[in-house]
Amino acid sequence: MNKKYDIVVVGAGPAGSTAARFAAQSGASVLLLEKDREIGIPVRCAEGVGEKGLETVVKIKPHWIAQEVSGVTLISPSEDRVDVESNEMGYVLNRKIFDYELAQMAATAGADVLTRAYVHGLLFREGKVSGVKLQHLDAELEVEASIVIGADGVESRVGRWAGLKTKTSMKDMETCAQVTASHIDVDERYCQFYFSNEKYPGGYLWIFPKGNGLANVGLGLSGEYSKHKSPLACLQDFLDAKFPHASILTTVAGGVPCSPTLEQIISDGLMLVGDAAHQANPVSGGGITSGMIAAKIAGQVAGAAIADGNVSKKRLTEYVNLWNKAEGNKHKVFYKLKKFVYNLTDEELDNAARILLDMPIEKRTLVNIFKSALIKHPSLIVDIIKAFA
């Protein structure tokens, strides 16, 4: 490791490793820093992705995939089960391997990678970000950089240190608990989602199969409601009721900021990507692919800015514009949709499920689901059509 790089990336999750890879490919010198002892662990994620979006950032390798899924099963409060075939292949990944290899790809592209490197502050020169302060094992180090990319996930502080407003509101934070367990006897062709405003307010419970009876079973609640009961306690109740014989191999906690992208994700010499920038899909909480799409753009723009010798906020605005065009604008619509979906009562959810069950399976596309659920909200339909047009 040197004392000076063009670009330092903080956090080696999917977003950080992807930003580092594309920045290094553009010819910049790049350092990728991760506080944990091993990249890819712990996995605070249900590991579900769609093929199309992910393929735009990385060629999917077969050994990253634990289970292929062809659609989803939506389960209503009174447990009507609605299978919906997806128009693309879905995968439940092995993120331990996936994250690890994404970091390796960054290294292959020329980035230096360092683990057990806890970044605890930024360096500033003339009021502008000029590097990071970190602890590596027992050593205090300073590394200079022209651009710092904060990819430090939900707990992100890089943006705060630079004076950006990055706080997540309680309502927009999905607070989650998840187990990876065996003896979860479900149809492994589908990812399952349980909805109930009473049991899982502001969120949902999921079962994502990983093959051979192994599955990620977890749930998220909006922070607005988690005061009364913790996600872990809700999950425990579900497992006791449905899968009393499950063997629990891993238990994790986590949070996903489910809001539109932060207002400010850049500053002079600074960019935020992934969960740190609130780039997960606000309805589903899926943030792997969207974070990587943003990180690819950020890495490329950072590389080009270094080549231009101009890392000003104005120059880096290109990243914000391209991100909004790619996904950011859609997320604003999804956020409206989220408010609508999570306001449905259990009775309304049950009714929607029955309408869908009456449709032949080939008509149960996500667009039709939204149309039937949004029948009383035409303005939202217009927004959605615009977002996908």
Next chain:
Amino acid sequence: MEIKNMQGISYRRDLCDFCGTCVAVCPHDAIELSENDLQITEKCTQCMNCVYICPVRALGGSDE
């Protein structure tokens, strides 16, 4: 079971998963989280956001 009291918030390291969710909702940047420890600094105003968001209830009000 070890309970650490900091700024009127109790913290149980044995329950904590070091997930960082509390850090994200703290309005005052009062939580310092490393790979295996958590500190609450004097910036804390006891707003309770961290207590209510923690997925595993590793944080509590001092009277809980």
